[in-house]
Amino acid sequence: MKAIIQLFSKLIVISILFFSLTNHLKAQNYFNGTTFTINVGCNELQYDGIEFTNNKAYPLILNWTKLFEDTVSGSRFDMCANADCFVGVPDTGSNWVYPVLPTKIGFFKMHYWSGDSSGTSTVKIYVYEDAFPNDGDTLTYFLTISCLNGIDDSYQDNNILIYPNPSKGMIYISMKEVTNASVTLRNSLGQIILSDKYMLTNQIDLDLDVPKGIYFLQVEANGETITRKIVKE
16 A cells, blocks of 8 residues: 555656756747848837746746847847846856746847948747757847938937937937937037037937027047937937
């Protein structure tokens, strides 16, 4: 009788382990080799990527490995993995700092910067759980850039991107690195309309609450000073 009980107990343990393992493996089916394709013009910023719900009883920690990256000159990908965002796409990493809690939504998304040259930029990442490195999945991101007229009226150098231009109300100023910045807006007569300083930022959202017309935007950041003619529509 004791041997039967022991055998029965072992069968229960094996069944639980098998259920846990197969249930755990299903965590890899969030992605299914998903591909994202975004079509943009010159000097645009777009967002896209995958969202998924953690339907497991444990916090989901996912690792990634960058398999491939090829970008058109001036364009780049910035990856966000469940609230942890990076400049560029790290070769390897993990969302262990911000695991996806049970029933909560996690994501692997990209910020797409198109630059000023036509072509297609591509990045692929392999996502997996620690215990199952061979049972992960690949996410592929394509950025197709069409610059019909070459460089448009936005401004981009190596460190600062100003867009869109013309603008109907909002101007976005993006720096590749977190820095202190100052912004000055003048009208066509050279009068200062707006002047402000920003501390430790890499993105400034500037509301052009001004009449339609031509203005001059001066940005000082990372030791650079640039001035760009802005059209408010």
